[in-house]
Each structure stands twice: as C-alpha cells, then as structure tokens.
Amino acid sequence: MKNNITQWIGVASVALLSLPASGQYAYDALRFSEINQTGTARFQAVGGNHTALGGDASSINGNPAGLGFYNRSELSLSPAFTNINTQSTYIDRLTTDGKTTPNLAHASLVIAGSAQSQYRKWKRTSIGISFSRQQSFQNVFSYSGRNNRSAYADYAVERANNRNISAEQLDLDYDPNTQEAFTTEGAYYQLYMINPSTALGPPYFRYDRDRPTDQMGTFESTGANTQWTFAYAGNYDDRLYVGLSLGFNRINYNYTNTLEDRFVNGTVFRGSTHIEDLNVRGNGFNGTLGLIYKASPDLQLGASITSPTFSSIRETFYEEVSADVIGIPTGNNQVFVPDVTRILMIPNDFDYRITSPLRASGGATYFLGTNGFLTGSVEYVGYQGMNVRTTMLSASDNTSFRNDTRREIQNTFKNTVNLRLGGEFRSGLFRARAGLAFLGDPYQERLDGINRSKLLYSAGVGVRGERFFADLTGTYNTFKSAFTPYVLNNPGDYASASIQNRMVNAMITVGTFF
Template identity: 60%
Template sequence: MTKSVKWIGLFCSLTLSIPTFAQYASDAFRYSEINQTGTARFQGLGGNHAALGGDASSISGNPAGLGFYTRSEFSISPSLTNYSTKSEYIGNTTTDGKTKFFPISNASLVITNKPGYQRRWKSSSLGISYSRQQSFQNRFSYSGLNNRSAYVNKVLENVNSTKPTSATLDGDFDSDTKLAYSEAAAYYQLFLINPTTATGAPYNRYDANSPTQQLGEFDSKGAQTQWNFTYAGNFDDKLYVGGSIGFNRIKYDYIHTLTETYTTGTVFRGARQSEDLTVSGNGVNATFGVIYKLTPTFQLGGSLTSPTFTKLRETFNQSTQADYIVGSIRDDKGVDVGPSLLDISQAPNDFEYSMSSPLRGSLGATVFINQKGFITGSLEYVGYGGMRVRTKYLSDADNQSFKESYKQEIQETYKAGINARLGGEYRSGIFRGRLGFAYLSDPYKIQSDGINRAKLLYSAGVGVRTDRFFADISGTYNAFKSVYTPYVLTNAQDYASAKINNHTTNVVLTVGTFF
C-alpha cells in the first residue's frame, strides 16, 4: 500500500470541495451527458438518429439506419469548436474561452452486401466508426473582492471540525520529500493556519479580517471517444434492424488555480491554491435499433442503448503557495520565525473506480415530402437516476459504503431526462440545405441555486451529393448555464459561486465517397 493510499482517509476527511471522494456523482453525470454527435449532415439536422437512415451516424446512433445503404461508403469529419464563457462572481463579470481544431471528430466505413438473387432480405451492411461522443474542453475564469472569506477559511472549518493535534499535522508532512499528506498539514507548515492551544485546536489564521481579491482560472480538456461495430439488415424494404457494440474511451484533465490577495494583509500578501485531475478509462456498451417504413413517405424508428460500463483511474494533485511578508513574524529577539517553505505540494492521490452510465432510449418519426426533402423528430429518454459508481480500491466495508452512499446521492440529485430533437432537409438537385433544433432537459431534481441547466442547440448545414462523392458542412450553437463553487463553508452567506453562461459553436465538415 502506498503512503498516499494510507493517508487517503485523513486526506478526504479534511477536504470537502476536491473531486476525490467528494464528487463522483457529478463525475458520473459528466461522463454520461451526450449533446450532439455524428456527421455534419446529422448534426445539421439536430442530431436526429431515431427514424432516419442512410448516414454513417447511424453506426453510433440507431444502427438500424445502416440497413438503408445500397452501396459502400467511407467518410471523415474534422471539426472546429469555439468555447466562450462569461462568469459572474461577487458582482464582477469575466469573459474567457478558447478555440480547438479536431482533425477527426468522426470517421466511418460502411460495407454493404446485396445478394445476387431475389430474397426478402434485400441487403445487409457492416459499419465501423470512430466518433467523439463528448468533448470535455472548457475554459472559464472568475474574479471578485470577497469581504467574507478566503479559501483558508474552508481549511479552518474542516480542521476545527476534526480537531487534529499539532503533532498529527506535523506527522502528515514529510520533511525529506517536502510533501504533505493532507491539505491541513500543508496550510499548517505554511503558517496559514495556526494553533491556539498547546495541543493545537482550535486553529486560527493571520489577516482574518482582510478583504480578499480572488481570481480563479479553470481549464479542462479531453474527450469521450468510441469505436462502434454495427451490423444491420433490410427486410423487404419495410423493416430495418441493426445492432452495435461500442468500445468507449474517456480521457479528462483539468487544472484549477485560485489566486488570492489579502488587500490589507500584514503577515501574508495572499495565497495560491492549485489542483489538477487526470482521469482515463475504458468501457463497453451495446445498442439495438429498429426502423419501420409504414408508407413510402412515413417511417418510425427507435433504439435502446445499454449503460456504458466503464473502469476509470484518476490521479489528483494539489499544491499551496503562501506569499509571506518577510519579517512580519518575529521572536523575542527580533529574528524572523515565519514559514521556512512557501510552496508545498500534497502527495498525489490515486484512485480507481467503475461507473455505469444511464440507460438510453429514443423514438422518432420521419415524413418525406415528395422528392424535396423530409422532416424528422425524436424524443430521447436518459435515465440519469440509474447511474452508479463503485470501487474495489478500499476495504470491503468501505467499498460497500462508497457504492451505497453514491447510489443515494445520485438518486437524490438526478432525474430522468427527456430530450427533444427536430430537423429538416431540403433537396434541390445535388444540393442540400438543413436546419435542426435540440432541447436537452435539466437533469437536476432541485435547482437550489436557481439555475436552469437545460441546453438549447441550434444547427444548420448545407451539402452536395453526386453519384460518387458527397460533402456536408454544419454549424451548431449550444447555450447553457452552469455554476462553479471554489469552496464551501457552513454559512452559505460566507462564500460565493461563479454563475457561468456557456456558449459553444461547433463547425463540422464531412467528406466521403461511395464505392
């Protein structure tokens, strides 16, 4: 057992806002939410997969759609995405963002077989695709003058609740490696928290009454990608059925830094708290789909996707820097006895767990308007309350406690989501024009912060199709709100949250050939 694992219990008991052991319910949601995927054509239609075929997006959407193919196809889709944020924190507004280019957001190969003699099974198709199911790219910053607290107040609340002795906090610091094994130990070695009794507790801080200028910066990257292998068939040009297996890969990293300036500090000018998280994992799921053509101009479809069963490994790091005013703490002889270190890192914290994402189901319909195009729509059910996390990393009793506590938290926090999508395509010769809309409902049971987290996605696209070649381009605008809280205190009036308006614009180009 490594030393970081040995101290994991104490580490977690002294920290409330870090991701490790505190936010696995929200982590499960992060890795389960899918906005819009597929080729430029389907994204331009609002992400509708349920009752529309003949596109490589069906491989990871409704696999029955692959049954519409009458010839083989290869396509590739690069994309360009702009992430823009506006944050409000303690009456101050800050803007941020970034732009990223992804050389491959979707790549697909469809191989179609048509029997050489008449039979009711008209054709079958095998599809292989690589797609970005989610993007974890994000960047926001927030700043404001906090007259009620600083991050150190969170550390004080935790340490005064658990009441470790000064000797315990000294023991949680390795003087050889200069590593702390708890957040409180790092703050204690930096003199940011100090004992008031011979044994230690209660602890207090210098510059307790100083207003604090706070600047937070958050940057994340990564994606959830998936390889899908799909087989579908066409029965009598009426019934289309298909199934797929998806092999999922998650890679997520973030860095968050909170820089604080004590505006009237006499001992410290301020402090800086940094943290970063690296997560990687692999999973598997399965999808079954059906599309039935009632008439030549009207068809219904639906698909069911199992939970994705994923194993994840993460590493969490924290460090603290103190901006000490040299000479401000002296002994009776006038010698400076302030902190000997001004920058302390905590031992990396590794953890492994498994996650199951929600069950998904979708139903839709498509109406064809002569040879001029079509209108398609769908409803999607996402059972967020059924997400689960579990681990085998701890003792048997702690593993069971981990599973049960997060099951309860998930069920109390999240509800089933009902998402709606609507899109249409107009055809004129080889040219295509598309519009789409998607509404992704707020999955939270209680909006304690007054924020509606529903998402609205607007999309549009154009394309050309010839006998051997096609090219499509689409743009999707996504607007939604979120909240980030750098730390939590007992009194809700003593800390603040950044309310963030997120705006994402994604442009996808798909080019392909038939053969």
C-alpha cells in the same frame, strides 16, 4: 511548531481521512455520461436525429438499423473546430474567456452487402465501423472578485477544526524530507496559514482574517470521450430495418484549476495560490439495438435502446499550495519568513467503475417527396440509474462508497427527456438543413438557482453527387453552469461563479461512395 520527526506514524490515519467523497464521484458519473450531439455534419445539422433516419454513417453509433438502407459502400471523414466562450459573474465582477480547438468528430466506413434474390425477404445486410467524438471536455473560464467574507485558507481552517486534530497530529500530515503534505490542512499548517489558538491546537485560526481578499481563478479542461463502434444491420422486405452495434469508449479528461487569493493590506501574508490538477483515463463498452419501420413511402418510424456504458476509470489528483509571506509574528515583536513557502500534495490515485444511464429513443421521419424531409425524436436518459463503485478500499468501505454514491445520485439527479427536431431541403445536388435540440436539466433542484437545460441550434448545407458528397454544419450551444472554488460550513461565507456558456461547433464531412 512544524517539526515532524515521527510523521510516518500518522500515515495510516491520514489515509483513512482521505477516503474519496461519494458526492464528488456522483458528479463524475454525470460528467462522463452527458452526450450533446454526435455524428456526421448532415445528422448534426438536423438536430442530431439518429432515431428514424437512415442512410448515413451516423447510424453506426446512433440507431444501427439505419445501416440497412445502404445499397453501396461509403467512406467518410468529419473534421471539426469548436469555439468556446464563457462569461463568469463572481461576487461583483464579470469576466470573459474563450478558446478554439480542432478535433476529429467522426470517421466511418460502411460496407454494403450484395443484394439478395428478389424472392428472399431479407434483401441486404451492411456492416459499419466508426470513430466518433461522443463528448468534448474542452472548457475554459476565469473569474475574479473581492471577497469580504473568506479566502481558501478558511477552508483549510475548517477542515482542521472539523477533525479536531491536535497540532502534533497535524504535523504528521507532512513529510519534511520530500516537502509534501498528505492533506490540505496539513499543507496550510506547514505554511503557517492556519495556526493553533491553544497549546494542544484547536480551534485553529488564520492571520489577516479581517482583510478583504481579491480572488482570481482560472479553470481549463481538455479531453474527450471517444467511441469506436462496430455495427451490423439488415433490411427485411424493404419495410423493416434491424441493427445491432457494440461500442468501445475511451475517456481522456484533464483539468487545471488555479485560485489566487490576494489579501488587501495584509500584514502577515500578501496572499496564497492553490492549484489543482486532475488526470482521468478510462475505457468502457456498450451495446445498441435499433429498429426502423417504413410505414409508408413517406413515413418512417424508428426506435433504439442503448445499454449503460460500463467504464473502468483511473484518476490521479495533484494539489499545490504556495504562500506569499510578509513575515510571521514570533510573539516578541519579531517576524520571520519560513524556508518553505510552496508545498506539493502527495498525488492521489484512485480506480473506480462507472455505470452510465440507459438511453432509449423513439422518433419519426416524414419525407416531402423528393424535396426533403422532416424528422423528430424523443430520447429518455435514466440518470438515476447511474452507479459508481470501487475495489480499492476495504470490503466494508467499498460497500459504503457504493451505497453512499448511489444515494447521492438518486438524491441529486433525475431522469430526463431530450427533444430533437430537424429537416432537410433538397434541390438537385444541393441540400440545406436546420435543427433544434433541447436537452433536459438532469438536476432535481436548481443549484444556485440555475436551470442547466441546454438548447442546441444547428444549420448546414451540402452537395451530394453520384460518387462524392460534402456537408458543412454549424451548431450553437448555450447553457448555464456554476463553479464553487471551495465550500464552508456557513453558505453565506463563500461564493460561486455563475457561468454563461456559448459554444459554436463547425464541422465538415467529406465522403465517397464505392
């Protein structure tokens, strides 16, 4: 049944069937566009408010106009630790997981220019260079439950039936020389986990279909979206501060997703394991224009606009399937165990470009004399303006991919508004801070009934002297998400894991003035 003498005849047709799905890349655009909290410990402690509060290195990659407040140079470093805890509910069971990872959240250098003549309106200029962690892709969760409706093999069955492909053609989805498959259904077919019910092939079925399946899954991701930013700002008459910045992003994202199916009292198979690995690398750039206006000694108003980030992405996707075989029936009351019980998929490389959302923010800071300040901001994020495109396919397929992904983005996501509020109390050298950020749900509809908005609570303390400063901040982030191991034609036949995410980010910023 699995003889593949002429497998290379079907390589071209299999490649056409493996074109990237637009929906997948619409979600990738969102993944690489969401930003929670950035900057130094001081600015993260006050809710991530960059818009109307200057005099901090966070302004380099926030509102660059804030550099105009500097009258002396500064060097700072901000290491951090992130603790992730997840609780996943899948069918009928609750599973917890977690991990702690160190990282470098921010590093910066600000060079303040010399003061100009008191008769000149432009008082001073400053330049800044910073490295910042814009996004963290660290995540881990696991899930388990007894599924009485399906297993991952049913996904392979439906793929083969949807293609209405003959058994002979399905054999061409596999290269026996390398023991690699071109498609998921081709791999499961070679492992005898899906089988033809007619002489030609379709419809396909699987053994042990009437057995419950104990499912155990794990997902772990690593990586970050980091940015080098170069900024320039000027101070006009100690009233208006203007800044420009240019950012260069680096995306590094990896995940491993494993699903193990164990068939309860299986007669042909004990179970199977499906493993996915994705490696993503990318580079991009953006620009920011910012303004801060000192309306009075006590009140500052600020605004900034950040262009979309234009990124080039390369991804490589790996899959592996293995079967735990009891014995395959041959039709004459005999069984056999195949020589091959583990198959790798041909790695899939794909290059594409992402245009992230435009961001615009406005805010105000009110100073309480020398006792501290209150600051708040409103940020608009235009998620519906995201785009994904590629040049790897034919001209018509490139156009279809771009248009289909664009349509998927506009039908799935919406523009959002993020709100941030924070304050600082001062007493001599001592500082105490607190903040709150609300990040709106970017989905038009609540998938799986989940509200994906986020709340970030932050607090911190610090000391600030003539030549040295140190700040310590903790941020607590809670939000809900969902994970679906596979999708079938009938929504009632598969399940999703509902995940409660809790993240604590602790960071310290130390710096010196010179």
